[in-house]
Amino acid sequence: MNVGTHLKFEVLRTFRNRGFLIVTLALPLVLYCAVTPGNKSKHAMVENMPFELYFMTGMAAYGALFAVFSPTTRIALDRQRGWGRQTRVTPLRAGTYLSAKVATAFLVALPCLALLYIAGTAFGVRMSASQWLEMTGLLLLGLIPFIIMGITVGHLAKAESMPAVIGGLVVVFALFGGAFGEFFNSGATLKVIKLLPSYWLCQSGKVAKGSGGWAAEGWIVVAVWTAVMIAVAIPAYRRDTRRA
Amino acid sequence: MSIHDEAPPGVRLVGLTKSYGPVKAVRGIDLTIGAGQTVALLGPNGAGKSTTIDAMLGLSRPDAGTVEIFGRGAADAIRAGLVGAMLQSGQQPEYLRVREVVELTASYYPNPRPVQEVLELTGVAEFADRWATRLSGGQSQLVRFAAALVGDPDLLVLDEPTAAVDVAGRNDFWRVMREVAQQGKTIVFATHYLEEADAFADRIVLLARGRIVADGPATEIKALAGTRTIRATLPGVETERLATLEGVASVQRHGDTVILSCTDADTALRALLSGYAAARDLEVRGGSLEEAFLELTDDSEDGVSATPEAVIQTETAGVNS
Numbered sequence: 233m234n235v236g237t238h239l240k241f242e243v244l245r246t247f248r249n250r251g252f253l254i255v256t257l258a259l260p261l262v263l264y265c266a267v268t269p270g271n272k273s274k275h276a277m278v279e280n281m282p283f284e285l286y287f288m289t290g291m292a293a294y295g296a297l298f299a300v301f302s303p304t305t306r307i308a309l310d311r312q313r314g315w316g317r318q319t320r321v322t323p324l325r326a327g328t329y330l331s332a333k334v335a336t337a338f339l340v341a342l343p344c345l346a347l348l349y350i351a352g353t354a355f356g357v358r359m360s361a362s363q364w365l366e367m368t369g370l371l372l373l374g375l376i377p378f379i380i381m382g383i384t385v386g387h388l389a390k391a392e393s394m395p396a397v398i399g400g401l402v403v404v405f406a407l408f409g410g411a412f413g414e415f416f417n418s419g420a421t422l423k424v425i426k427l428l429p430s431y432w433l434c435q436s437g438k439v440a441k442g443s444g445g446w447a448a449e450g451w452i453v454v455a456v457w458t459a460v461m462i463a464v465a466i467p468a469y470r471r472d473t474r475r476a
Numbered sequence: 477m478s479i480h481d482e483a484p485p486g487v488r489l490v491g492l493t494k495s496y497g498p499v500k501a502v503r504g505i506d507l508t509i510g511a512g513q514t515v516a517l518l519g520p521n522g523a524g525k526s527t528t529i530d531a532m533l534g535l536s537r538p539d540a541g542t543v544e545i546f547g548r549g550a551a552d553a554i555r556a557g558l559v560g561a562m563l564q565s566g567q568q569p570e571y572l573r574v575r576e577v578v579e580l581t582a583s584y585y586p587n588p589r590p591v592q593e594v595l596e597l598t599g600v601a602e603f604a605d606r607w608a609t610r611l612s613g614g615q616s617q618l619v620r621f622a623a624a625l626v627g628d629p630d631l632l633v634l635d636e637p638t639a640a641v642d643v644a645g646r647n648d649f650w651r652v653m654r655e656v657a658q659q660g661k662t663i664v665f666a667t668h669y670l671e672e673a674d675a676f677a678d679r680i681v682l683l684a685r686g687r688i689v690a691d692g693p694a695t696e697i698k699a700l701a702g703t704r705t706i707r708a709t710l711p712g713v714e715t716e717r718l719a720t721l722e723g724v725a726s727v728q729r730h731g732d733t734v735i736l737s738c739t740d741a742d743t744a745l746r747a748l749l750s751g752y753a754a755a756r757d758l759e760v761r762g763g764s765l766e767e768a769f770l771e772l773t774d775d776s777e778d779g780v781s782a783t784p785e786a787v788i789q790t791e792t793a794g795v796n797s
Contacts, residue, residue, distance in 0.1 A: 237583035241576060248571040314566030318620075321533050321554055321561040322584040322627065473535045 260295025289437020307386025484547030614645025
């Protein structure tokens, strides 16, 4: 059993789907470049951050969130085409399969982040190397529950409902998490919002203003969501052997 | 394999039962396939072939019964790389070239055959650089066959391998299969073509309505399945007497109706008409496999006649030694 070959083809298949990849990478970048110039001159600071940084972190969270759902449609199509069942009658291990999906999701998210960082820098974002790294590290950690959510959804929903399901999940989590701006920043609503892993994903960028990364609550929320998603994903994968 | 080694059979199914909602897809299948045998699971649509194969491969959990492959559980045998399978109507994955599909599958197995060798053996090499999704039905089938072979498994399971393949494609497929069978693999394939089962298998297991209705060497099953029946309204004649007519194998009576299962229906019909002028409402049925199945299973279902006549269990059917 050669794990490298499986991962290589998994990544190759994702990156050969050019149309999908281009839209995934371009969307947050285009939104960022379209919104930033005008607003940068209107609002110098938002939430104590320069606009170009504030919106860059928001679009990074949104874009990466969208990117990590890239294996989802692939999984659903593979199931529909009978390829999922076909791999089940080979010695391919569940662990190899799932970790290759996770790795692929990260590999789509990384260039998405890189493009936004480049655009941000062009619009005047300046941070220390450790701040860039800390932000990126927290973004990647915050994506984990969503990657597993995406794999689970791929094994549960039909391919034709994927645009609606993925679009819905990404928009809801991005909006309530604060990727497009913090609409709920006080009181009881905020308490609920803080239970969303996407809130902490969006907060990853806030380290840039020196807030010291996630509060303990953030680590717990992300860990619990990850655990719950794994608990749902494994039986969803195991049981998914029926004829399409 | 030494004579003294009690090698486990390639496949052993015991009391396999599976329902999908109210539909009893498989109703108690016991089947032992010796290592190295080539066995056809023959039956019409809905006979339970795919359900049996799915359970054999651990793709569905049977309601009751056990599956063993070379003495291990299905999942275990699959993980050990002992199984190669071609499932029904699987399509090729997107964004992979033909060669890559085979390479990828090879990478899952502990001791795969060289990819190029398998591509050439199956005739896939000619179009190995094309996208796997841009193939004709026959080509796609050959690719799936190559993928089933490339892991060099001891057991090959093929669910209707030639469905949706044209005649030329079928011939190519069986030519390769013959070469593979000679390498001592255990092969189980499902088909609803009697000719394929007859031409290729050592042994045919005839399935209908979720049960094994006949099991034996290909020639015997072929004779059985090729049987035609004559129905006639003929009161007051003993079935034993009718059974002695030339061309008649067995006779059943349902009220005034007699049903003659024939080895030679033409001869039997002539003999019936010349011997029994009272015979009327004559009907010659059969020829098709489908009808032979229905005939066999209708009787066993309704309990109208004793099932033992309908179920032929030949001595050679068990594990080969």
